[in-house]
Amino acid sequence: MTFYDLCRNYRLYSTNKRDAWCALFTDDELQILEYIEDLKIYFKNGHGHPINGLLGASALKDLYVNFQAATSSDHKSFVGYFSHGTMIDMIYTAMGLYYDYPGISGMERIKNRKWRTSFLTPFAANFVAVLHRCRKVSRYSYRIQFFLNEKELHLCDGRVCSWNSFKEKFEQFANASIEFCDELTDFYYV
Known part of the structure; x- marks a missing residue:
């Protein structure tokens, strides 16, 4: 996998040229x-294990709570979080995004899968939610826009x-919690 990683890193800089590491494959x-790689991350951070959705839900709780607070006051605010791609994968999982049915496995390679970390969480990734406050006569209406790696997510x-x-x-x-240790007694860890 080291040579594969070297190849991937090189392709960040040049998609047209083939270097020595990529020439190996x-x-x-x-x-x-x-x-x-997708399979590994699917089980480590994604839909392959139930704990991943529970961990991602805690970040989405904070998003929901902050947006709800912003709609109940005239205070303008900015909330930003920065995290590793692992957490972004867990957020996708909690939201049910990029779910493949049946789930991906090592039994066969699914070429047209939704869970493709090369596109979802390549070397860096971002998930942005923007709360728009729109003035309508004497009150506000709110719209939320989402972006994934700078592309609109509908x-x-x-x-x-x-x-x-x-x-x-x-x-x-809204009620997500990281206090779920008792719920995990049925999970098998490898």
Whole structure:
């Protein structure tokens, strides 16, 4: 995997040229290695283990609570969090994004899978939620817009979510907690 990582790092700088590390692999071998990496992260950070969604839900709880507080006051605020790609994968998992059915496994390589870390959490990733406050005569209405790696992510019917649509999707995280040790007794760890 070290040579594969060297190849991937080189391809960050030049997608047209083939260097010595990438020359070690055929295109099919690179796709196989990518699948192995996706499979590893799927179980470590993604839908492959239930704890990952529980951990991601705690970050989404904070998002929901902060947006709810912002809608109940005239105070303008900015809340930013910075994290490793691991947490971003867990947020995807909690939201049910990029879920493959049936789940990916080592039994066969699924070429058209949704869980592709090369696109979702490449060397760096970001998930942004923007709360827009729109003035309507004597009151405000709110719209929420999401971005994944600087590209719009459409979680609702259109480009933005209404406040009610946002609540419908994110209210489930309002009671998220990291106090779930008792719930994990049925999980098997490798």
